[in-house]
Amino acid sequence: MSLTNDNIKQRLTDKFGEAVSQVEETFGMLNFTVPKDLNLKVMQFLYDDEELQFRFLTDLTAVHYPDRKGEELAVVYHLYNFAQRVRLRMKVYTSVEDPRVFTATRLFEAANWMERETYDFFGVNFVGHPNLKRILNVDEMDYFPMRKEFPLEDQTRIDKDDEMFGRGGHIGI
Amino acid sequence: MSEQHITLPEGSIERVTQTLNLGPTHPATHGVFQNILEIDGERVVSSESTVGYIHRAFEKIAERRPYYQITPLTDRLNYCSSPINNMGWHITVEKLLGIQTPKRVDYLRVIIMELARICDHLICNGVVGVDTGAFTGFLYLMRWRELAYEIYEEICGSRLTTNIGRVGGFERNFTPAAFEKIEKFLVEFPKALKEFETLMNRNRIFMERTQGVGPISAERAMNYGFTGPNLRAAGVDYDLRVAHPYSSYEDFEFSIPVGTTGDCYDRFLVRNGEMWESLSIIRQAMDKVKALPADVYHADVPAYYLPEKSDVYTKMEALIYHFKIIMGESDILPGELYNAVEGANGELGFYLISDGGRSPYRLHFRRPCFIYYQAYGELIKGAMLSDALICMSSLNLIAGELDA
Amino acid sequence: MARPVQYNTKVKTVEIPEGYSGEGFFATSFDKAIGLARKNSIWPLPFATSCCGIEFMATMASTYDLARFGAERMAFTPRQCDLLMVMGTISKKMGPVLRQVYLQMAEPRWVMAVGACASSGGVFDTYSVLQGIDQVIPVDVYVPGCPPRPEAIIDGFMRIQDLIGQESLRRRHSDKYKELLNSYGIQ
Numbered sequence: 001m002s003l004t005n006d007n008i009k010q011r012l013t014d015k016f017g018e019a020v021s022q023v024e025e026t027f028g029m030l031n032f033t034v035p036k037d038l039n040l041k042v043m044q045f046l047y048d049d050e051e052l053q054f055r056f057l058t059d060l061t062a063v064h065y066p067d068r069k070g071e072e073l074a075v076v077y078h079l080y081n082f083a084q085r086v087r088l089r090m091k092v093y094t095s096v097e098d099p100r101v102f103t104a105t106r107l108f109e110a111a112n113w114m115e116r117e118t119y120d121f122f123g124v125n126f127v128g129h130p131n132l133k134r135i136l137n138v139d140e141m142d143y144f145p146m147r148k149e150f151p152l153e154d155q156t157r158i159d160k161d162d163e164m165f166g167r168g169g170h171i172g173i
Numbered sequence: 174m175s176e177q178h179i180t181l182p183e184g185s186i187e188r189v190t191q192t193l194n195l196g197p198t199h200p201a202t203h204g205v206f207q208n209i210l211e212i213d214g215e216r217v218v219s220s221e222s223t224v225g226y227i228h229r230a231f232e233k234i235a236e237r238r239p240y241y242q243i244t245p246l247t248d249r250l251n252y253c254s255s256p257i258n259n260m261g262w263h264i265t266v267e268k269l270l271g272i273q274t275p276k277r278v279d280y281l282r283v284i285i286m287e288l289a290r291i292c293d294h295l296i297c298n299g300v301v302g303v304d305t306g307a308f309t310g311f312l313y314l315m316r317w318r319e320l321a322y323e324i325y326e327e328i329c330g331s332r333l334t335t336n337i338g339r340v341g342g343f344e345r346n347f348t349p350a351a352f353e354k355i356e357k358f359l360v361e362f363p364k365a366l367k368e369f370e371t372l373m374n375r376n377r378i379f380m381e382r383t384q385g386v387g388p389i390s391a392e393r394a395m396n397y398g399f400t401g402p403n404l405r406a407a408g409v410d411y412d413l414r415v416a417h418p419y420s421s422y423e424d425f426e427f428s429i430p431v432g433t434t435g436d437c438y439d440r441f442l443v444r445n446g447e448m449w450e451s452l453s454i455i456r457q458a459m460d461k462v463k464a465l466p467a468d469v470y471h472a473d474v475p476a477y478y479l480p481e482k483s484d485v486y487t488k489m490e491a492l493i494y495h496f497k498i499i500m501g502e503s504d505i506l507p508g509e510l511y512n513a514v515e516g517a518n519g520e521l522g523f524y525l526i527s528d529g530g531r532s533p534y535r536l537h538f539r540r541p542c543f544i545y546y547q548a549y550g551e552l553i554k555g556a557m558l559s560d561a562l563i564c565m566s567s568l569n570l571i572a573g574e575l576d577a
Numbered sequence: 578m579a580r581p582v583q584y585n586t587k588v589k590t591v592e593i594p595e596g597y598s599g600e601g602f603f604a605t606s607f608d609k610a611i612g613l614a615r616k617n618s619i620w621p622l623p624f625a626t627s628c629c630g631i632e633f634m635a636t637m638a639s640t641y642d643l644a645r646f647g648a649e650r651m652a653f654t655p656r657q658c659d660l661l662m663v664m665g666t667i668s669k670k671m672g673p674v675l676r677q678v679y680l681q682m683a684e685p686r687w688v689m690a691v692g693a694c695a696s697s698g699g700v701f702d703t704y705s706v707l708q709g710i711d712q713v714i715p716v717d718v719y720v721p722g723c724p725p726r727p728e729a730i731i732d733g734f735m736r737i738q739d740l741i742g743q744e745s746l747r748r749r750h751s752d753k754y755k756e757l758l759n760s761y762g763i764q
Contacts, residue, residue: 110398136225
C-alpha cells in the first residue's frame with residue numbers, strides 16, 4: 001500500500017490532534033509545524049510507526065525570521081521514508097531569547113553535526129546534544145553569523161571601498 | 174618522562190596511547206581536515222575530527238545574490254563535479270518557477286552530469302589507488318579527465334568551475350565539435366577504464382589493503398545519513414536518479430551498482446560500476462539527442478532566460494527582458510521547496526525559501542559529505558593508521574563541499 | 578602487445594650565465610651560479626585547500642607535467658621546501674596554520690598565491706575568509722584566475738623561477754627584507 005500525504009496527515013492528527021498545525025502541501029511535499037517540546041515525540045512516532053517509517057534524516061537546518069515575535073527561529077527537519085520514497089518537512093519554532101530545542105541525536109546519528117552547524121549559524125541550543133560547540137567557524141566567534149542582523153562582509157577590512165565593491169547588503173540599485 | 178594515566182582497552186599493545194595530530198596540512202590527507210587520533214601502537218583507539226578550515230559562508234552569500242549569481246557559488250561546492258551542482262541549482266529554480274524544459278535540454282544536461290560523475294569518480298578512485306601505492310592508475314586516468322575538461326571547455330569555456338547552463342537551459346547550443354569530442358571520449362575512455370580495472374580490481378595488494386577496511390552496515394549507514402556511492406556500497410539501492418527522477422532520467426535504462434559490506438573495496442567497485450553505467454547513459458542520451466531538432470537548447474521563458482545579445486541590440490522586447498533579468502526585476506514566486514539531485518558523492522539537496530525578492534530568503538545546501546564525514550570516527554575505530562587514510566580517501570570527501 | 582617507445586631527443590639545456598671562460602676554466606659570480614642551480618631545482622610545497630588544488634593536480638599530472646621545470650619532487654614537509662604554493666581559499670581558521678607552515682620553511686623561501694581566493698579573497702568577501710594571504714605572509718607571485726588554468730599556474734611558476742634566478746645572495750640579509758618580515762610580525 002502506498003503512503004500518501006493524506007495518510008500521513010491523518011495518522012499525525014489521529015495521534016497528536018491539534019498539536020500538529022499549519023499542515024500544507026507545497027511542491028508535493030507535506031509540510032507541518034509542531035510545538036517545540038513535542039519535536040522528539042513526533043519524530044519518534046514517525047520513526048517507529050509501522051506504516052510511516054520515516055527513518056532517514058535528510059536534512060536539518062534553521063531559518064531566521066526576525067519579524068515574527070516569539071518565534072524568530074524555525075528549525076526545519078526533512079525526513080525520508082526509504083521504502084515508499086516519501087519526503088516530509090517538519091518545523092519547530094522557537095524564540096530567539098530562549099532558543100532551546102530537544103536534540104535528535106538519539107534517534108539519528110546524522111543529526112549530530114547538522115545540529116552543531118545549526119548552533120554555529122543560528123545559535124539554536126539543542127538540549128541533550130553530546131558535543132554542542134561550533135563546527136565551521138572559529139571557536140572565538142561571539143555571534144551567530146546566519147542571523148539576519150549580521151552583515152555578510154568582514155567589517156574589519158579597510159582596503160575595499162564599500163561603494164565600489166557593493167558591500168553592505170544588496171547591490172545598490 | 175612523566176607517567177600518563179590513560180586507561181587502555183583490554184589486550185592493548187603499548188603501555189600508553191599516543192595522540193597523533195593528523196592534519197589540517199598532513200601530507201597524507203586529501204583536503205583540509207584535522208583528525209586528532211588516539212593511537213595504541215598502530216591501532217586507532219578513538220578520533221576526533223575538526224572541520225571548517227575552508228568555511229566560506231556560501232549560505233550567507235546566497236542570501237545577498239540574485240538567483241543567477243548563485244550558480245557560480247554552487248560550482249565551488251563539490252568542485253570535482255561542478256556541472257551536477259549547477260544543474261541541481263537550475264532544476265531547483267525551475268521547479269520554483271514552474272518552468273518546463275524541453276526534452277533536448279534534459280538530455281544535454283544528462284550528458285554533462287554523467288560526464289561530471291565520471292570525472293569525480295576518476296579522481297576518487299585514482300586517489301584511493303595513490304594511497305594504496307599505485308600511482309600509475311592516477312596518472313593514467315588523469316589524461317582522460319583532461320579530455321572531459323576539453324568537452325566542458327567546448328561547451329561553456331571553462332575547465333573546472335564551469336558555471337554551465339542557465340535557468341531554463343543552456344547559454345548556447347552544443348557545437349558540433351563538442352559532440353565529436355564526446356563521441357571520442359565514448360570510444361576511447363572505456364579502453365582506459367578497462368585497463369584501470371585490470372590493474373586494480375583483482376590486484377592482490379590492492380584487495381588486501383582495501384577489503385574489510387572501514388566497513389559499515391546498511392542500518393548504520395542510513396542512520397548516519399549516508400547517500401550516494403557510499404550508501405550503495407553498504408547495500409542500499411538508493412539512487413535519486415531512479416527514486417525521484419529529474420531531468421528526464423526516467424527515459425534511460427541503467428542499473429544501480431550495489432555492494433554488500435560497505436568497505437573501501439566495495440566503495441571502489443561501486444564507483445567503477447557507476448562509471449560504466451554513466452558511459453551507457455551518455456551513449457543513450459547522445460542517440461536521443463540526435464533524434465531531436467538540433468536548435469533547441471533552452472526553454473521558451475523570456476522572463477527568466479537571458480535573450481541573445483544580438484537581439485538585445487535590435488529588439489525592444491529582448492532589451493526589456495534583459496534589463497529586467499539583470500536588475501532582478503523578474504517576478505519570482507514566494508515559495509519553499511526542497512529539491513535534490515544525485516551528486517557524485519551523494520544526495521545534493523537545495524532547500525530554498527523565496528520571499529519573492531531578487532535573492533533567496535534562505536538557501537541551505539544539503540552537502541552529502543558534511544553529513545557522512547561524521548561517521549569517520551566509527552569507521553576507523555580499531556583500524557590501523559594506514560587503513561584510516563585509505564578510508565578517508567575512499568569516502569570521497571571534498572573540503573569545499575564539506576565546509577560550505 | 579608491443580608499445581611504441583619514444584626517446585626524448587630534444588633535451589633543452591639552460592643557458593650559460595655571463596662570465597669569463599678560458600681553457601679549462603669558467604668564472605662567474607656566485608649569484609649567477611647559485612641562482613641558476615636554485616631556479617631549476619625548486620621543491621614546491623603544495624598547500625592545496627580547494628578548487629585550485631584540483632587544477633594543480635592537473636598541472637603536475639601527465640598532460641601539463643610541472644616536473645619539466647625542475648620541480649619533480651613535491652614535498653609536503655615545510656622544512657625541505659623552497660616554494661610555498663598556496664592554492665585555494667584560506668579562511669580565518671586556516672590563517673594561523675598557513676603562517677605556521679611558512680615559519681617552518683627555511684630561508685630562502687618563496688611564496689606563490691594561486692587563484693583569486695589566495696590572492697584577494699576572491700568572490701568570498703565574507704566574515705570567515707581571509708581576504709588574501711598577504712595579510713599573514715609575504716607573497717612573491719600572484720596568479721589570477723578562479724581557478725587559474727594549468728598554463729597560468731605554470732606561467733606563475735616560471736615567474737618565480739625568474740625571481741629566484743635574479744635574486745641577489747645578500748637579499749635575505751638586507752634591512753629591507755628584515756623590515757618586510759617585521760611588518761608581518763616575523764623575526
